[in-house]
Amino acid sequence: MKKHIYILAVLFLSSTFISSISAQQDTELIQKIDSLSSAVFTSWSCPGMAVAVVKDGEVIFKKGYGVSDVNTQGKVDANTLFAVASITKTFTSTSLMMLQEQKALSVDDKVVKYIHDFQLYDPYVTQNMTIRDLLCHRSGLKTFSGDLIWYGTDYSRNEVIRRARYLKPEYGFREHFGYSNILFLTAGQIIPAVCDTSWDRFLKYRIFGPLGMNRTITSTNDLRRLGNYASPHNILDNSTIMAIPWQNWDNIGPAGSIISSVNDMSKWIIMQLNQGTYKGKQFFDPESQQEMWSLHTPTQVSEFSRYYWPDIHFKGYGLGWSLSDYGGRKIVAHNGGYDGMISQCVLIPEENMGFIVLTNANSWLYMPMMYSLLDALLKDKIEDWNELFIKIKKRQDAADNDAKEEFYNSKVEKAPPSLALEEYTGIYHCDIYGDVRVFMSKNELWLDMTHTKIFSGKLTHFHYNTFLIEFKSVPSLPVGTVTFYINSEGLAESLEIFVDNPDFDFTEFDFRRNF
Numbered sequence: 001m002k003k004h005i006y007i008l009a010v011l012f013l014s015s016t017f018i019s020s021i022s023a024q025q026d027t028e029l030i031q032k033i034d035s036l037s038s039a040v041f042t043s044w045s046c047p048g049m050a051v052a053v054v055k056d057g058e059v060i061f062k063k064g065y066g067v068s069d070v071n072t073q074g075k076v077d078a079n080t081l082f083a084v085a086s087i088t089k090t091f092t093s094t095s096l097m098m099l100q101e102q103k104a105l106s107v108d109d110k111v112v113k114y115i116h117d118f119q120l121y122d123p124y125v126t127q128n129m130t131i132r133d134l135l136c137h138r139s140g141l142k143t144f145s146g147d148l149i150w151y152g153t154d155y156s157r158n159e160v161i162r163r164a165r166y167l168k169p170e171y172g173f174r175e176h177f178g179y180s181n182i183l184f185l186t187a188g189q190i191i192p193a194v195c196d197t198s199w200d201r202f203l204k205y206r207i208f209g210p211l212g213m214n215r216t217i218t219s220t221n222d223l224r225r226l227g228n229y230a231s232p233h234n235i236l237d238n239s240t241i242m243a244i245p246w247q248n249w250d251n252i253g254p255a256g257s258i259i260s261s262v263n264d265m266s267k268w269i270i271m272q273l274n275q276g277t278y279k280g281k282q283f284f285d286p287e288s289q290q291e292m293w294s295l296h297t298p299t300q301v302s303e304f305s306r307y308y309w310p311d312i313h314f315k316g317y318g319l320g321w322s323l324s325d326y327g328g329r330k331i332v333a334h335n336g337g338y339d340g341m342i343s344q345c346v347l348i349p350e351e352n353m354g355f356i357v358l359t360n361a362n363s364w365l366y367m368p369m370m371y372s373l374l375d376a377l378l379k380d381k382i383e384d385w386n387e388l389f390i391k392i393k394k395r396q397d398a399a400d401n402d403a404k405e406e407f408y409n410s411k412v413e414k415a416p417p418s419l420a421l422e423e424y425t426g427i428y429h430c431d432i433y434g435d436v437r438v439f440m441s442k443n444e445l446w447l448d449m450t451h452t453k454i455f456s457g458k459l460t461h462f463h464y465n466t467f468l469i470e471f472k473s474v475p476s477l478p479v480g481t482v483t484f485y486i487n488s489e490g491l492a493e494s495l496e497i498f499v500d501n502p503d504f505d506f507t508e509f510d511f512r513r514n515f
Contacts, residue, residue, distance in 0.1 A: 026060055029376070033061050036372045040386050041065045045235050046363040048076040052262035053355040053373070057274060059266045068360065069231040069243050078263040079215060081229035082358035083246075084343045085336025086181075087265075088218075088258040090272075092188045093135050093320025095202055097288040104194045107132040107291075107319070111186065114193040118186065119165040125173045126165075133174065134187040135319040136296035140169035143179040148504050149433060150182065150252045152474075153451040157251050161186050166432040167508070177297045177317060181255040188254020199254050210281055211271060213264040218257050220246045229259070230360040232340025234476045241361065242475065247339045247454075256336065262356050265345065269354040272332075273347060292319040293332050293349070308388065327378040335366065337503070339476070342366045346374065353377050362476055364393050403500070404478070415463040421445045424459075424484055424492045428511035436511055438495070447482055447497075469497070477501055491515075 064076030480499030
């Protein structure tokens with residue numbers, strides 16, 4: 001009897017000792033995370049940031065930094081709302097896996113089974129595209145193809161999907177990664193086709209509510225009701241910081257419209273790390289998680305990545321999640337880019353850890369934050385990622401300035417337009433987008449993209465039949481060009497819009513004048 005008591009006492013003391021070590025280690029880790037976050041945050045021109053870190057099913061760290069708006073100076077905290085943007089895709093893929101478990105659908109079902117008028121450029125691809133294909137970006141479209149169909153437009157979700165039929169593929173079907181917001185929207189619109197409720201309501205009642213994500217929404221229309229939300233910001237010329245209005249993304253909802261806080265998102269992370277279970281409630285089976293976290297579409301590890309991150313050996317996309325490795329561990333992640341807000345969600349399943357970073361500016365801040373936190377959680381040594389990304393950004397800014405200077409130096413002097421300004425006016429049509437209108441106002445030439453109010457600007461002559469255009473409602477976009485093409489009869493027959501940016505390809509549109 002005494003021997004058993006002795007053994008129990010030893011076990012108790014050992015567990016107490018181990019617990020005290022663990023608590024001390026967590027305290028040191030929390031201090032390290034806070035110190036790193038503060039240091040990185042103060043090095044970048046970003047008004048505000050919120051961070052939460054999860055370990056072994058618990059939130060070990062959550063904190064806000066800076067202000068929610070440069071004008072009002074409200075403080076960011078763990079409940080402050082930010083756009084999580086494309087992290088939304090992880091919710092959409094999870095929702096469809098939940099429906100697969102209920103046998104409402106299979107991710108290997110053809111899309112046309114549920115969206116009967118679904119059509120892409122190639123008839124074979126139309127008939128054979130599966131839900132799985134939608135969720136892993138292997139349609140053949142190039143990255144961001146067609147984003148100007150939905151961005152800032154008055155088109156509904158269904159109309160955005162309908163217009164995808166005009167987008168010409170860049171690659172063969174299932175042969176190459178091409179990130180598609182429009183096809184993720186299509187995936188989300190399968191939900192109302194199989195369970196007679198909208199994607200938004202499905203998330204609200206099947207995910208947000210049961211998880212206790214009570215401050216998570218799918219539309220900017222609900223911001224004022226909840227309060228404590230950050231404003232998006234643009235950083236212009238690397239110094240000027242300006243708050244900008246929220247853009248409504250309802251028409252692309254399943255691909256990017258969720259707005260949340262680090263407090264709420266930490267619950268999502270805990271559930272995902274716990275194989276679909278949160279506080280005893282099972283949202284999906286471990287088999288579904290394995291399917292989402294399995295590589296479906298590989299992507300190249302670039303020479304740049306191999307140089308700076310030699311321990312990254314693979315990259316790719318699962319179903320709604322980006323996949324890679326770091327420090328010998330599998331990394332499951334997704335980031336999001338919204339107008340004036342960037343987010344990053346990272347899971348490290350083997351260590352049962354993860355984190356969420358939300359920011360309210362078009363800043364590079366999220367990248368040094370991500371790698372600094374990964375090092376803090378996985379490695380003894382933390383690289384100075386902050387210094388590296390500052391150097392990389394300076395080089396990028398210098399290259400951008402050189403390109404801008406080269407463009408303006410290319411101007412041909414004394415090269416007047418071929419026609420009188422009035423002769424460029426008219427309606428120019430493209431099947432993908434619709435109409436743009438070129439018109440005179442107070443003796444000046446203007447262009448309106450008729451379905452996108454924020455894309456309207458004055459045309460300032462540059463040389464020949466090329467004019468400069470600035471979309472002042474979208475200050476993050478640089479000055480672009482509108483070039484008119486004259487036919488053999490001396491009439492302006494078509495136009496091309498070009499704005500040099502990584503997100504939107506205006507040159508996809510072939511605008512032909514209606515005569």
